[in-house]
Amino acid sequence: MRIVGINIPDNKHLSYGLTAVYGVGLARAQSILKELGIDEYTKAPELTTEQENAIREKVESFTIEGDLKREIAANIRRLKDVGSYRGSRHAKRLPARGQRTKTNSRTLKGVKKTMGSGRRKLEKT
Numbered sequence: 001m002r003i004v005g006i007n008i009p010d011n012k013h014l015s016y017g018l019t020a021v022y023g024v025g026l027a028r029a030q031s032i033l034k035e036l037g038i039d040e041y042t043k044a045p046e047l048t049t050e051q052e053n054a055i056r057e058k059v060e061s062f063t064i065e066g067d068l069k070r071e072i073a074a075n076i077r078r079l080k081d082v083g084s085y086r087g088s089r090h091a092k093r094l095p096a097r098g099q100r101t102k103t104n105s106r107t108l109k110g111v112k113k114t115m116g117s118g119r120r121k122l123e124k125t
Contacts, residue, residue, distance in 0.1 A: 001044040003056050004065050008044045015040035018055070023064035032058050 001008040008017045018029035033040045036054050079087030089096040
């Protein structure tokens, strides 16, 4: 089964398989299946053509994949252009939501070197 050019895995339950589409998380996938009356534990090959089309239409009614990525990029660009604090944090590739940066900001900053106590270890003679 394909939705917006993304293959839904055949070996996973639908609620988890739909999360392969960018913009569809577990909660949204479960609500879509519940609304359509499809059991979330069924797998993609077990669906009928009508059920596939219903899921495809429902998922495509949301902002997903490329449109969502463009929207997020435009929001970040707007923050940078306005000159807001959050925009400057994005520009510097630092956490934008108040996290500490002395330690634990490895995802955005990248691992440069490991922290130490500052003391050198004594060499044994």
